[in-house]
Amino acid sequence: MQPFELPQFYVPWPARLNPHLEAARAHSKAWAREVGILAPEGKESSSDIWTEHDFDAHDYALLCAYTHPEAPEAELDLITDWYVWVFYFDDHFLEIYKRTKDLKGSKAYLDRLPSFMPVEPAGATPEPANPVELGLIDLWARTAPGTSADWRRRFVEATRNLLAESTWELNNINEGRVANPIEYIEMRRKVGGAPWSAGLVEHAVSAQIPARISESRPMRVLKDTFSDAVHLRNDIFSYQREVEQEGENANCILVLERFLGVDTQRAADLVNDVLSSRLYQFENTVFTELPSLFEEHGLEPRERRDVLAYVRGLQDWQSGGHEWHMRSSRYMNKQANAGSPVGWIAGGPTGLGTSAASLKRVAGALGLTRFKSFTHVPYAPVGPTELPDIYMPFPLTLSPHLEASRGHTIAWARRMGMLDVAPGMPHSGVWTEERLAGFDFPLCAAGIHPDASGPALDLSSQWLTWGTYGDDCFPAVYGHARDMAGAKAFIRRLPAFMPVGSDVAPPPTNVVERSLLDLWSRTAPPMSPYAQRRFRRAIEDMIESWLWELANHIQGRIPDPVDYVEMRRATFGSDLTMALCQRAVGESIAPDVFRTRTMRNLANSAQDFCCLVNDVFSYQKEIQFEGELNNSVLVVQKFLECDKGQAVAVVNDLMRARVQQFEHIVATELPVLFDDLDLDAAARERLNKHVKDVENWMAGVLHWHRETKRYLEPVLRETPTVGRLVYGPGGLGTSAARIAALRGVRGPWGADAPPARAPARIGTASTASWIEQRKARGQKA
DSSP states (O other): OOSSOOOOOOOOSOOOOOTTHHHHHHHHHHHHHHHTSSOOTTOOOTTOSOOHHHHHHHOHHHHHHHHOTTOOHHHHHHHHHHHHHHHHHHHHHIIIIITTTOHHHHHHHHHHGGGGSOSSTTOOOOOOOSHHHHHHHHHHHHHSTTOOHHHHHHHHHHHHHHHHTHHHHHHHHHHTOOOOHHHHHHHHHHHHOHHHHHHHHHHHTTOOOOGGGTTSHHHHHHHHHHHHHHHHHHHHHHHIIIIIISOOOOOHHHHHHHHHTOOHHHHHHHHHHHHHHHHHHHHHHHHHTHHHHHHHTTOOHHHHHHHHHHHHHHHHHHHHHHHHHTTOTTSOOTTOOOSOHHHHHHHSOOSTTOHHHHHHHHHHHTTGGGGGGGOOOTTOOOOOOOOOOOOOOSOOOOOTTHHHHHHHHHHHHHHHTSSSOOTTOTTOOSOOHHHHHHHOHHHHHHHHSTTOOHHHHHHHHHHHHHHHHHHHHHIIIIITTTOHHHHHHHHHHGGGGSOOTTOOOOOOOSHHHHHHHHHHHHHSTTSOHHHHHHHHHHHHHHHHHHHHHHHHHHHTOOOOHHHHHHHHHHHTTHHHHHHHTTTTTTTOSOHHHHTSHHHHHHHHHHHHHHHHHHHHHTHHIIIIISOOOOOHHHHHHHHHTOOHHHHHHHHHHHHHHHHHHHHHIIIIIHHHHHHHTTOOHHHHHHHHHHHHHHHHHHHHHHHHHHHOSTTOHHHHHTSOGGGGOSSOOOSTTOHHHHHHHHHTOOOTTGGGOOOOOOOOOTTSHHHHHHHHHHHHTTOOO
């Protein structure tokens, strides 16, 4: 019996079938025999990974004919061969290495495979020793010619991830460990292969992404949302085979069963909700981010056509992949209904109490669940948050220079113009000295960098002050006015105040620029140009993410959960603040070490903990007093349709899971990394010091949140109006408030201003109440 009933999927684009299907079927079988994936006809044995019957039942040609409906015959043959190869690789790896739990053999096998795909056309390859290697040589020789170096680099990287990260699944099987939700989504992209599929989409539609935008946020999000939707759909269809029959534990339904403590049906429905949300994010990116990307990078008409052809190719893949899953023998689909939502109602559950379930499933299939992301009423009173029991296993140590740094930081902020309204100086006057003292950023710096010298602690404290000041004044100046053009102009200027090499900074025109230039001039000189660029990149990522937050406010949209987690690392300034506690290590650790999966996961798990801590502590400040939409507690509330207390509990469970993942990496993966990289004793000691710095960072950030006055309700009620003008007053007579905010004034009421109220509009509490009153009187609303 099926372990759950398949949900109603959101499939917004029609599936189409390539007319060259039969030719691809014949070609792919002949090719599979040629490279040894299938035994010669009549010579099958029980030890074969696939029999001819298996091959025919899986029908990879049908998958490719659905996912690439416009590909010419030769191109469809090539694409189909790639998918035969990748599915064979997956099943071969399962039988040879996963079932036998052969970690050492699997690593040697996986390390060889990228050498059969040289990025440079003239690169030599080893002699193939098995069907996987032989097939890869043939495929790359037929694929690489005519492609750009940028495409080859990206495709090889995606293939390498697909191959190498298979050991992550194997390690979890050996340990009986199920990943946490954030880790799972992140790693599933690599082991699941959909980014690799996205690269083949470019090849199939003959439309390669221009190199200058291939790493941009919109293109990354399109690839990631495509990948997540493909993988989550596969998890739903393959749960029975993977979890119940093969003993796999890399499946999102299983992940949510364990993490949320829900039954299989509820977990499957939630996975489908995440899938739909990722498709909504895909559509939102196409319509709201691509147009400005085209203009800002000056894409030529042909380049724009190529990007849109790629987008259409990704859409075709989604719909075609769904159709194939409904038909392939690999998956649980016997009772699936590929028709419309109306067809499901006719055959679905009936009787008392089932209508609500039916309507909800239909709403999901039609994409109507997207609208719950637009229904939040800003400035709703939420009250103080009851803090959960936060798991923190690392001890806190504070710098002995803390008290001195407090005085130095306030004096620096005063010199920079942060504490007073400066005539003619935009972005000034957001804070008072009393408020800055209550924020106590030196306390945070003293925890994350406890062994810093006095001057180094001052510098860290002032970087934290600058980042938070910018984060506060940015929505005050650009949020209420919905001024995306002005915001982009402001953001685009800031990197110029972090010159590298012979670059010279322009004269600063506001408080943020002036203080940034001052900090950079004191931070950068001891660094190499590489370290300077890396540090500047961390700052650029943070300030660029402010535009993402502003875009969500302009749309009135609570972010997609996955997009939120990944962007939150940037909006929190995680790379910047983490770099402050690592300056002592300097460049003694090779950059390649930080690019390994182990070190990336180590950093991401620590960063997510601190970001989520901030969201819990700042929930009332952001939701009630600032009209924020970008907070994980609110994201969880809307996504799971639960109350604040339940959402805080879920976020706290995520925080605990990320810290425990950090501990797991340190205990089990870091020693393996040391051996894999053959690090000497000194290098191991430096990496262990780096880990200790990250532990200090997490403990210090948590301690600061517990002690700062930034999130206390009495302080929030005294906060100047300028900090709460994201959704501020609208209508007749309010323009003066808006102009005052843009000039950096605290508003027309001065420092003792009452909290700003949300404008009356359809969907606000006041409007809804008015409608209900009129209905009660029998009048038209």
